Amino acid sequence: MSTDSHGSIEDQVKVYINVFASLIVLTLVTVAVSYLDISFIEAFFLAMTIATIKGGLVLGFFMHLISEKQAIIWILASTVIAFMILMFLPLVSMTDHTSLW
Amino acid sequence: MSSIPYILEERPDTGLNNARLGIWIFIASEVMLFGGLFSAYVFLRIAAPEGDFDYWGSKLNVPMATLNTLMLISSSVTMIMSWASLKMKQFDKYKMYLGLTILFGIAFLCVKYIEYTSKFSHDIYPSSSTFMGIYFTLTGLHVLHIIGGLVVLLYFWSPVSNRMWKENPDLLANRIEVTGLYWHFVDLVWIFLFPILYLL
Amino acid sequence: MSYTKDHHEENFFQKYIWSVDHKVIGIQYGITSLLFLLFGFSLMMVMRYQLAYPETVIPVVGWFFAESGGIMLPENYNTLGAMHGTIMIFLGVVPLAVGAFGNYLVPLQIGAPDMAFPKLNAASYWSYFIGGVIMLASFFTPEGAARSGWTSYPPLSIFESGQTMWLCGMIFLITSSLLGSMNIIVTIVQLRAPGLTWFRLPFFIWAQLVTSFLLVLAFPPLEAASILQLMDRVAGTSFFLPSGLVYAGNAVEAYGSGSPLLWQHLFWFLAHPEVYVLILPAIGIVGEIIANNTRKPLWGYKSMIYAISFLGFMSFIVWAHHMFLTGMGQTMSAFFQLTTMIISIPSVVVLTAFFLSLWGGSIRFNTPMLFALAFLPMFGIGGLTGLPLGVAASDIFLHDTYYVIGHFHYVVAPGTLFALFAGIYYWFPKISGKKLSEGLGKLHFWPSLLFMNGVFMPMFIQGLSGLSRRMYDGGTSYAHASDILHWNEFMTISAFCLGAAQIPFILNIFITLASKKTGERNPWNSTTIEWSAPSPPLPHVNFDEEVKVYHGPYEYSVPGKEKDFCPQTEK
Numbered sequence: 001m002s003t004d005s006h007g008s009i010e011d012q013v014k015v016y017i018n019v020f021a022s023l024i025v026l027t028l029v030t031v032a033v034s035y036l037d038i039s040f041i042e043a044f045f046l047a048m049t050i051a052t053i054k055g056g057l058v059l060g061f062f063m064h065l066i067s068e069k070q071a072i073i074w075i076l077a078s079t080v081i082a083f084m085i086l087m088f089l090p091l092v093s094m095t096d097h098t099s100l101w
Numbered sequence: 102m103s104s105i106p107y108i109l110e111e112r113p114d115t116g117l118n119n120a121r122l123g124i125w126i127f128i129a130s131e132v133m134l135f136g137g138l139f140s141a142y143v144f145l146r147i148a149a150p151e152g153d154f155d156y157w158g159s160k161l162n163v164p165m166a167t168l169n170t171l172m173l174i175s176s177s178v179t180m181i182m183s184w185a186s187l188k189m190k191q192f193d194k195y196k197m198y199l200g201l202t203i204l205f206g207i208a209f210l211c212v213k214y215i216e217y218t219s220k221f222s223h224d225i226y227p228s229s230s231t232f233m234g235i236y237f238t239l240t241g242l243h244v245l246h247i248i249g250g251l252v253v254l255l256y257f258w259s260p261v262s263n264r265m266w267k268e269n270p271d272l273l274a275n276r277i278e279v280t281g282l283y284w285h286f287v288d289l290v291w292i293f294l295f296p297i298l299y300l301l
Numbered sequence: 302m303s304y305t306k307d308h309h310e311e312n313f314f315q316k317y318i319w320s321v322d323h324k325v326i327g328i329q330y331g332i333t334s335l336l337f338l339l340f341g342f343s344l345m346m347v348m349r350y351q352l353a354y355p356e357t358v359i360p361v362v363g364w365f366f367a368e369s370g371g372i373m374l375p376e377n378y379n380t381l382g383a384m385h386g387t388i389m390i391f392l393g394v395v396p397l398a399v400g401a402f403g404n405y406l407v408p409l410q411i412g413a414p415d416m417a418f419p420k421l422n423a424a425s426y427w428s429y430f431i432g433g434v435i436m437l438a439s440f441f442t443p444e445g446a447a448r449s450g451w452t453s454y455p456p457l458s459i460f461e462s463g464q465t466m467w468l469c470g471m472i473f474l475i476t477s478s479l480l481g482s483m484n485i486i487v488t489i490v491q492l493r494a495p496g497l498t499w500f501r502l503p504f505f506i507w508a509q510l511v512t513s514f515l516l517v518l519a520f521p522p523l524e525a526a527s528i529l530q531l532m533d534r535v536a537g538t539s540f541f542l543p544s545g546l547v548y549a550g551n552a553v554e555a556y557g558s559g560s561p562l563l564w565q566h567l568f569w570f571l572a573h574p575e576v577y578v579l580i581l582p583a584i585g586i587v588g589e590i591i592a593n594n595t596r597k598p599l600w601g602y603k604s605m606i607y608a609i610s611f612l613g614f615m616s617f618i619v620w621a622h623h624m625f626l627t628g629m630g631q632t633m634s635a636f637f638q639l640t641t642m643i644i645s646i647p648s649v650v651v652l653t654a655f656f657l658s659l660w661g662g663s664i665r666f667n668t669p670m671l672f673a674l675a676f677l678p679m680f681g682i683g684g685l686t687g688l689p690l691g692v693a694a695s696d697i698f699l700h701d702t703y704y705v706i707g708h709f710h711y712v713v714a715p716g717t718l719f720a721l722f723a724g725i726y727y728w729f730p731k732i733s734g735k736k737l738s739e740g741l742g743k744l745h746f747w748p749s750l751l752f753m754n755g756v757f758m759p760m761f762i763q764g765l766s767g768l769s770r771r772m773y774d775g776g777t778s779y780a781h782a783s784d785i786l787h788w789n790e791f792m793t794i795s796a797f798c799l800g801a802a803q804i805p806f807i808l809n810i811f812i813t814l815a816s817k818k819t820g821e822r823n824p825w826n827s828t829t830i831e832w833s834a835p836s837p838p839l840p841h842v843n844f845d846e847e848v849k850v851y852h853g854p855y856e857y858s859v860p861g862k863e864k865d866f867c868p869q870t871e872k
Binding site: 104105106107112115117118119122123126127129130131133134135136137138140141144145148149150153226227228229230231234235237238242 | 413414415417419483484487490518519528529532536537539558559562563567570842
């Protein structure tokens with residue numbers, strides 16, 4: 001089990017509590033940051049960065065990805081690529097107005 | 102049937118048991134499902150008139166959503182603690198933490214109910230604007246996933262788990278781990294939904 | 302004898318209806334999908350009658366158009382078109398190729414007792430069944446069945462009749478697909494028998510693996526889009542409705558600022574990988590049958606595996622070649638043309654490898670092999686006619702003409718369907734313990750091959766002349782189509798003859814099932830693992846001996862050996 005490779009379950013519990021605390025703090029930071037007077041692009045990147053860190057903590061520690069096997073990492077990597085394609089290609093197609101004439 | 106290998110035991114070359122691989126593949130498909138809706142959000146925001154999404158977005162209740170975010174994160178912690186309790190052979194603690202997870206989930210739904218009904222009472226519906234449309238659809242689909250998750254959590258909180266703990270404790274631990282992965286994913290979706298819909 | 306997990310003897314319902322045995326579920330998928338194929342074919346025959354003889358009373362089913370005196374109205378034709386496409390793809394070919402062949406053969410070919418998640422397997426069948434019932438039921442609602450094309454483009458699909466039930470049906474079908482493909486991936490990864498390493502897997506298994514990955518990642522965006530379209534229809538949202546829209550003379554009362562292109566992107570994000578879902582299992586089946594009937598290993602086995610894996614990845618970045626006419630910029634158009642040209646390479650690799658596999662083989666021309674051999678040039682024509690469509694300059698003229706219909710039907714009809722027929726003839730003895738008649742098989746094959754070409758080849762001529770698709774009168778109202786209209790009658794007669802050619806096949810199945818069981822384990826002298834199980838395999842456990850694998854899947858004509866084949870399970 002993924003527990004055995006990373007110390008006892010009691011040590012794991014300590015990690016979970018730390019992650020919990022970080023997530024709470026980061027959530028409050030997210031809300032606080034939204035009141036800053038910055039451009040939309042800056043706000044977007046800031047919000048996404050914080051959300052990615054939070055997501056990373058959930059994925060890595062609660063979902064044990066940090067000690068997960070190769071097969072699953074590869075499947076998720078493919079999914080992330082497919083997701084990026086889905087997010088960006090339609091967008092770029094819609095905003096591309098280059099023309100030959 | 103019971104002659105199927107690697108239900109609990111990990112297959113040596115892949116290091117996985119069947120359910121864990123299965124739930125991750127399911128989660129991958131869910132990433133693409135919500136991805137489709139996120140892609141729609143981006144498209145619609147660009148297609149909308151300048152400031153349209155900001156105007157409609159400002160009608161959302163940020164404090165309620167922040168509370169919901171904190172509750173969902175807490176439910177994720179109680180979920181992982183319930184699994185950890187099973188691994189530490191503490192069945193009563195498992196039930197307690199799982200019960201807390203369920204309560205947080207129900208509380209989330211209550212807050213969402215209040216949010217939705219307050220929108221309706223102010224004559225704000227999915228059809229009111231494309232922002233509201235995608236807001237209700239994204240959060241609505243998320244709510245459906247919470248409800249589905251709660252059904253499974255309730256099943257594993259019921260006396261069925263007592264019987265499983267007696268007859269096949271490792272199977273119960275595996276099922277809770279897999280359920281937990283699904284539940285954490287639902288939390289993960291909200292972690293992105295919250296800033297995108299409520300704050301940006 | 303068939304037993305449940307706690308060893309009680311199973312009753313009729315547990316054994317045949319709610320069964321969790323992958324073989325029963327595979328057969329359930331098989332029977333249901335074949336019936337839907339027949340139904341979808343019948344819809345096409347009605348359409349073809351109309352195209353050959355527009356404005357005449359439709360025989361046999363004219364009662365369905367009673368309100369117009371037995372004459373088909375444009376909206377009726379549109380319904381037939383949309384439902385023919387939907388049923389053939391989502392209720393016919395994919396459930397047969399993946400649900401039936403996949404579920405039945407994957408555990409057997411990897412030496413497993415069942416799929417990884419038997420109950421989920423049953424759930425995926427019943428979800429498909431419910432989706433199918435919804436689609437069929439839609440014909441009998443006051444609104445009628447969907448009529449906005451299987452592509453369901455808004456704004457038309459938001460206002461047209463029958464679309465709501467189509468969307469509900471699709472949600473069940475997509476769910477079924479997701480559950481099934483997840484099951485196949487876990488089964489292949491986890492349940493391979495001892496000794497069965499990745500490069501000892503039959504090519505069919507690799508094909509099913511890539512197919513399942515495509516289904517898992519590509520279907521959900523269509524589910525998302527279907528939810529959005531459903532909201533537009535029933536909740537008054539305007540995800541796909543632009544501002545200022547006027548429909549049937551009235552201004553549309555919706556918020557607007559939506560985007561019809563959004564639907565197209567989300568739809569084709571699935572629908573392009575979907576066409577590879579349609580072809581990959583077929584390629585897998587053809588590979589198995591060619592190796593077996595040439596008594597030689599497949600040429601380029603590893604290259605083909607890399608080719609289809611590359612194909613799977615590429616299939617996610619070509620979709621906008623269906624959208625060249627939507628006004629996209631030159632840069633993106635160039636990007637999608639490039640990826641589309643590149644994606645033709647893996648198919649060529651596979652087809653070439655199959656042709657080379659024939660060289661120097663001791664070819665046996667049994668019915669499965671005939672269908673498999675015919676697949677090669679037919680898929681070749683289908684693939685080659687895709688190239689002018691993948692290049693924007695020529696696609697501008699060919700888009701939405703009969704050329705497109707000819708192209709994709711060649712790939713799916715004398716392509717995939719022939720491969721699936723081949724598979725039915727090939728594996729029938731394993732499934733039932735009885736071999737289908739060779740005589741009836743050939744009577745099925747030759748006319749089918751002839752008339753398939755009779756129906757679809759003239760479509761290229763019509764398309765190149767500029768005849769648009771989805772026109773209920775077949776082009777009679779367009780002056781530029783007058784030279785090529787005569788092909789309509791020719792194609793219709795071919796279609797009806799093609800229908801008649803399926804009768805020997807249907808008879809063959811019933812006659813053979815009624816005949817005595819021979820129970821021969823390996824009638825084709827094949828090497829893959831499924832042939833070491835009894836015919837039919839044992840309920841729930843499949844094999845009567847422990848399965849151990851010693852070498853690759855195509856050890857035919859090994860020098861120095863007495864037999865001309867060496868099963869994978871033999872040293």
